[in-house]
Amino acid sequence: MAARLTSLAAVIAPDSRLLVLGSMPGAASLAAQQYYAHPRNAFWPIMGQLFGFAADLPYPERLTQLRARGIGLWDVLQSCERQGSLDSTIRAEQPNDFASLLQQQPGIRALAFNGAKAAQSFRKMVLPSLQTQPIPILLNLPSTSPAHASVSRTDKLAAWAEVLTHLD
Incomplete structure (x- = not known):
């Protein structure tokens, strides 16, 4: 039986403009x-x-670098059942509360999905509940996961550069 997993807390600053969303x-x-x-x-x-900092900085410093540039991190799913780490094995999904988050964070202008599963889950489980709120721009980006090896890091970098246009 697959384990029930719970996502990490949102990493977001009051002035965040872009929220990067994984699946789980x-x-x-x-x-x-x-x-x-x-x-x-x-x-x-x-x-x-993209932002001129060392990728091997201590984790808290990497988060500080993102927050300073108006970028937050979260996941579409609050919890799910999954064996291993592959998105394809995710079952029994429960989404995070985006309606509340977007009300509390009115500066968020774009949501960047880190991979197809995050975008698919958001569109299926979250987007219908947001119809009474302004919807941020939705950016579908290639997964940065090592499991998504069919796209080169160079191509991933080029696609992810699109986030720069949503931070001005």
Whole structure:
């Protein structure tokens, strides 16, 4: 039987303008209680290249770098059942409370989905409940996961550069 997993808390500043959303942290991230903790995940190297900081800074300093640029981190799912770390094994999904978050964070202008599963779950389970609120721009970006190896890091970096246009 698959374990019931709970996502990490949102990392967000009062002036955040962009929220990067994964589906559910993988086993390495949950064990470390850090977003994108798997050593082969391209998220931190990509953020470091885009924003000019070292990807190997201590985790709290990496979070500070993102918050200083108006970027928050969270997951679409609050909890789910999953064996291992693959999105394809996610079952019994429960979404996070985006209606409350977006009311509390009115400066968020864009949501950047880190992979197809995050975007799919958001559109299916969250978007219908937000119809009475202004919807931020939705950016579908390639997963930074090492499991998504069909897209090169160079191509991922080029796609993720789109977030820069939503931070002005």
